[in-house]
Amino acid sequence: MLRVAVPNKGALSESASAMLNEAGYRQRRDTRELVMVDPDNDVEFFFLRPRDIAVYVGAGTLDVGITGRDLFLDAEVDAEELMNLGFGASTFRFAGPVGDFSSIDQLEGKRLATSYDGLLRSYLSERGINASVVRLDGAVESSVRLGVADAIADVVETGTTLRAAGMEIFGEPILKSEAVLIGRKGASPAGVDVLIRRLRGVLVARQYVMMDYDVRKDLVDEAAALTPGLESPTVSPLQNSDWVAVRSMIKKSDTNRIMDELYDIGARAILVSSIHACRI
Numbered sequence: 001m002l003r004v005a006v007p008n009k010g011a012l013s014e015s016a017s018a019m020l021n022e023a024g025y026r027q028r029r030d031t032r033e034l035v036m037v038d039p040d041n042d043v044e045f046f047f048l049r050p051r052d053i054a055v056y057v058g059a060g061t062l063d064v065g066i067t068g069r070d071l072f073l074d075a076e077v078d079a080e081e082l083m084n085l086g087f088g089a090s091t092f093r094f095a096g097p098v099g100d101f102s103s104i105d106q107l108e109g110k111r112l113a114t115s116y117d118g119l120l121r122s123y124l125s126e127r128g129i130n131a132s133v134v135r136l137d138g139a140v141e142s143s144v145r146l147g148v149a150d151a152i153a154d155v156v157e158t159g160t161t162l163r164a165a166g167m168e169i170f171g172e173p174i175l176k177s178e179a180v181l182i183g184r185k186g187a188s189p190a191g192v193d194v195l196i197r198r199l200r201g202v203l204v205a206r207q208y209v210m211m212d213y214d215v216r217k218d219l220v221d222e223a224a225a226l227t228p229g230l231e232s233p234t235v236s237p238l239q240n241s242d243w244v245a246v247r248s249m250i251k252k253s254d255t256n257r258i259m260d261e262l263y264d265i266g267a268r269a270i271l272v273s274s275i276h277a278c279r280i
């Protein structure tokens with residue numbers, strides 16, 4: 001049975017369970033459940049803190065897990081990213097009181113507060129910056145005002161928390177993070193291929209739509225160039241032999257642009273429908 005770690009709380013928890021559910025796996029009903037077996041799919045889910053998930057996967061006691069790239073790298077374990085999951089995007093950045101810092105060169109000899117000390121220490125040492133790292137559990141933005149640090153390195157999503165604390169970002173992002181599926185390096189436990197294929201299917205179903213339209217036969221190549229699909233569009237005959245019907249998958253974010261361009265070429269009856277599930 002494949003043993004899968006899923007965040008039990010926090011920013012990644014709901015989206016992770018929703019994605020697994022869309023991929024056809026049973027998910028817990030009660031947030032206090034810590035283990036759940038899905039016998040139909042031969043998978044056992046363990047609901048754990050996202051920070052700890054890398055530790056279990058690295059130790060090999062669980063086969064794969066969902067966590068943030070930042071948390072995974074911070075844990076410095078023997079595991080690898082198997083796929084990006086398309087949610088939980090954030091950046092990990094330096095920030096300081098408004099006006100105090102403009103570049104990371106100014107960090108030399110300073111005190112830096114963070115919850116991600118592994119990640120921060122390796123970033124600093126790669127760049128030869130000598131700064132002292134103060135490891136805190138959370139609410140890192142308060143550390144400068146409370147006098148234990150000069151600047152911070154923390155997760156920034158919207159920047160609201162920083163602004164509220166009178167701080168601003170500086171320097172390039174230390175890391176761009178998102179939720180990832182991680183697994184033991186080089187291991188390929190039974191069932192993991194199916195899990196990955198299903199999760200890919202969810203990503204595609206979320207990112208693509210199905211587009212149908214009718215177009216005059218002599219314009220089909222021009223129209224098909226706008227909707228090449230994943231392999232090639234389906235072109236079917238219509239009763240009126242001067243026209244054909246075309247069906248193709250397109251990126252959801254391109255929908256309106258492509259509809260406008262197809263209409264301009266002369267395509268009509270342009271219909272867009274969502275994809276419920278797929279295997280690519």
Ligand SMILES: Nc1ncnc2c1ncn2[C@@H]1O[C@H](COP(=O)(O)OP(=O)(O)OP(=O)(O)O)[C@@H](O)[C@H]1O
Pocket residue numbers: 009010011012050051067068069070071088089090091138155156157158177178
């Ligand atoms: N707005 C956000 N706030 C915090 N984490 C976010 C946000 N958006 C995405 N994430 C990601 O979620 C993960 C952190 O999750 P979570 O906040 O549950 O962990 P934690 O900070 O260790 O736990 P907690 O905040 O419950 O003490 C990281 O991978 C982070 O990049």
Ligand SMILES: O=P(O)(O)OC[C@H]1O[C@H](OP(=O)(O)OP(=O)(O)O)[C@H](O)[C@@H]1O
Pocket residue numbers: 137138139140141154155156157158159160161162
């Ligand atoms: O840029 P924003 O959209 O404001 O989000 C970023 C904030 O969210 C996280 O805190 P979290 O809620 O996880 O609390 P914590 O600091 O105690 O972990 C993170 O540590 C930042 O403080």
Ligand SMILES: [Mg+2]
Pocket residue numbers: 010138
């Ligand atoms: Mg947090």
